[in-house]
Amino acid sequence: MSQHNLNDTIVALATPAGVGAIGVIRLSGKDAIEITDQVFYGKKLSEQATHTIHLGTIRDEGNIIDEVLVSIFRTPKSYTKENVAEISCHGSNFIIQKLIQVFIKNGARMANPGEFTLRAFLNGQMDLSQAEAVADLIASNSESSHAIAIQQMRGGFSDEIKNLRQELLDFASLIELELDFGEEDVEFANRDELKILVKKIRGLIHALIESFRLGNVIKNGINTVIAGRPNAGKSTLLNALLNEERAIVSEIAGTTRDTIEEILNIKGVEFRLIDTAGIREAQDTIEAVGVEKTFEKIDQSALLIYVFDVIQTQPEEVKADLEKLVKNNIHFLAIANKMDLNPHTKAEHYTNEILTADQFVPVSAIAKMNIEYLKDKIHHAVITNQLNLESTIVTNARHFDALQKAHTSLSDVLKSMEDGITSDFVAMDIRQSIYHLGSITGEISTDDLLGNIFANFCIGK
Ligand code: GDP
Numbered sequence: 531m532s533q534h535n536l537n538d539t540i541v542a543l544a545t546p547a548g549v550g551a552i553g554v555i556r557l558s559g560k561d562a563i564e565i566t567d568q569v570f571y572g573k574k575l576s577e578q579a580t581h582t583i584h585l586g587t588i589r590d591e592g593n594i595i596d597e598v599l600v601s602i603f604r605t606p607k608s609y610t611k612e613n614v615a616e617i618s619c620h621g622s623n624f625i626i627q628k629l630i631q632v633f634i635k636n637g638a639r640m641a642n643p644g645e646f647t648l649r650a651f652l653n654g655q656m657d658l659s660q661a662e663a664v665a666d667l668i669a670s671n672s673e674s675s676h677a678i679a680i681q682q683m684r685g686g687f688s689d690e691i692k693n694l695r696q697e698l699l700d701f702a703s704l705i706e707l708e709l710d711f712g713e714e715d716v717e718f719a720n721r722d723e724l725k726i727l728v729k730k731i732r733g734l735i736h737a738l739i740e741s742f743r744l745g746n747v748i749k750n751g752i753n754t755v756i757a758g759r760p761n762a763g764k765s766t767l768l769n770a771l772l773n774e775e776r777a778i779v780s781e782i783a784g785t786t787r788d789t790i791e792e793i794l795n796i797k798g799v800e801f802r803l804i805d806t807a808g809i810r811e812a813q814d815t816i817e818a819v820g821v822e823k824t825f826e827k828i829d830q831s832a833l834l835i836y837v838f839d840v841i842q843t844q845p846e847e848v849k850a851d852l853e854k855l856v857k858n859n860i861h862f863l864a865i866a867n868k869m870d871l872n873p874h875t876k877a878e879h880y881t882n883e884i885l886t887a888d889q890f891v892p893v894s895a896i897a898k899m900n901i902e903y904l905k906d907k908i909h910h911a912v913i914t915n916q917l918n919l920e921s922t923i924v925t926n927a928r929h930f931d932a933l934q935k936a937h938t939s940l941s942d943v944l945k946s947m948e949d950g951i952t953s954d955f956v957a958m959d960i961r962q963s964i965y966h967l968g969s970i971t972g973e974i975s976t977d978d979l980l981g982n983i984f985a986n987f988c989i990g991k
Contacts, residue, residue: 536649539565540641541633542990543626550621555629556990557617557638558610558646563602565636566615570600575615580604588617590632596625610646611653644987648980651972657688658972658983662926665987666749673798674748678923687922687929688971690738694731695967701727702960705953725947728960732940738924739933744913745925747832751793751800752912755827757855758837763867767837767895768792768805771905796909804831828855833912834862840875840892841868845882852884861911863889865904870894928983932966939963 539559545552557566567575572586583601587594599618608614619625634640642648644665651661663682670676681687704719756764771794794801804827828834836855838848848864856862864885866875869892877890891907893900924930939962946956968974 536652539638540645540649541630541638542641542646543630544616544990545621547623547626548621549623552618553621553626555617555619555626555633556646557615557633558608558612558641558649559638560613561637562613562615563604565633565638566600566602566617568636569632570598572600575600575602578602580607588619588629588632590628590635595628595632596620598629606653609655610649611655612649641989642984643989644984644991645989647987647991648984651980656683657685658975659688659691659926659929659970660685661972662928662983663687665991666925668991670749672748672751672795672800675800675925677798678745678748678925681922682925687924690734690922691967691970692973694734695964695971695973697727697731698960698964698967702957702964705957705960708953709957721947725944728940728943728947732937732944735933735937735940738922739930739937741922742924742930742933745923746927746930747912748799748923749925751802752833753827753831754794754801754803754833754835754908755824755831756803756805756835756837757824757828758865759839759843759851762837762839762843763895764805764837767835767865767867767893768803770893770895770898770901771803794905794908796905799909799913801833801908803835824855828857828860832861833908834860835865835908836862837865837867837895839868840866840872845880848880849882849884856884863891863904863907863911866890866892867895869899870897929970932970936963936966939966 537560539557539561541555541557544554544556563575569588569590570584570586571589573584575584578584580603581601583599585597585599587597589595596619601616601618603609603614603616605611605613617629619629630640647661647664650656651658656664660683663679666679667676667683670679701719701724705724708717708719756768758764772792792803792805794803834855836848836852838851843851852862852864864880866880869875875892877887877892880890881887889911891900891904893904895901924933939959942959943956943963946959965974969979
């Protein structure tokens with residue numbers, strides 16, 4: 531990549547900016563150890579073995595900047611496969627800035643975003659989807675997103691894609707061999723076998739495409755809207771779910787003007803809960819905005835939690851509200867709140883062609899009654915099958931896009947064969963799908979693609 535000269539030695543802070551007990555500055559490149567040696571007072575680092583740690587001071591023109599520990603890793607046994615020095619210093623912004631300046635003065639340059647990981651990729655330490663998993667791993671903050679990122683980083687997903695690609699490559703070469711024979715009517719690639727193979731691979735790709743819906747929600751959380759009439763108890767329920775006094779509970783109808791977003795973790799999956807203003811048709815313009823927002827949020831969500839007051843809201847009204855709110859096959863639950871005031875409320879009073887007994891959840895938000903059961907219901911509403919984190923789940927939009935393109939090309943292959951189109955076109959479509967699969971793992975990559983991916987990393991990664 532033109533703007534990334536791989537011969538340079540790069541430097542950046544690897545730990546978060548800000549004050550901490552320790553900060554870690556990382557250098558990578560041909561001269562990483564020599565540059566550090568020039569300013570380090572302690573043992574001669576260039577004479578030390580790989581994977582060793584050394585105590586000493588770093589000085590700038592004789593002045594001590596800090597007492598540090600330097601770890602050295604020699605090529606190819608490091609994250610980037612280059613020479614690497616990691617300097618653990620005291621975590622003051624002043625020290626960190628000063629040290630980075632000293633390293634730059636002595637021949638290093640500031641690393642670009644994601645450049646350490648880019649080098650790891652370019653030097654063959656990992657493939658592209660594994661490099662992307664590093665970013666996901668750093669960003670993961672739930673058990674399930676962490677499990678998927680680890681699996682992808684360890685190469686599970688890449689292996690699957692590489693195998694599919696290899697099978698297609700073998701077949702493409704057979705067909706291309708036929709083409710080399712020109713006019714002669716030879717057929718090395720049995721067409722029936724080819725169809726079966728293409729269908730099989732297309733099926734596997736389809737399963738990966740399908741897994742993205744789940745993968746995406748696991749990675750980014752599941753947008754969940756809490757809606758209902760004013761005073762139904764939405765804010766109280768939100769508090770009960772979060773077990774904290776976050777949302778402002780009020781006795782005045784329609785005071786939850788804006789939306790509140792909170793994160794609820796149920797069994798390792800993150801739900802982003804959005805409490806919206808009441809759905810009652812309001813004259814008041816501020817609340818009207820809130821009502822509009824409810825519909826907007828429902829459009830962007832995977833789950834709707836509709837809350838109603840068992841004393842105030844009649845079954846027909848519940849039905850009318852649901853008719854208004856439930857759109858685009860959104861999953862939903864109807865929460866019968868304030869059961870403490872009317873314990874005799876029964877599901878069958880409310881069930882109808884929209885609302886099944888399974889979606890009816892009686893609770894008392896104020897008494898925190900049935901809240902754990904509600905959490906189970908919320909989890910189950912979206913994660914219908916057992917969450918199997920061992921199986922391959924696509925979480926990356928770029929991979930999803932490439933898989934869809936590969937799928938389309940394979941459908942074209944089948945269509946061409948069924949229509950009896952000549953082999954050169956079939957071969958072209960196969961090559962196309964091979965290309966798209968290769969773009970996932972980076973066997974096919976362009977500067978633009980790499981630039982896009984690594985620009986989204988932070989400096990230091
Ligand atoms: P929102 O407008 O839907 O957000 O409703 P709030 O959460 O502000 O609650 C409205 C009123 O209903 C408040 O006075 C709450 O204390 C009360 N409330 C909420 N949940 C329950 C419940 O389960 N039982 C009873 N008795 N009152 C509740």
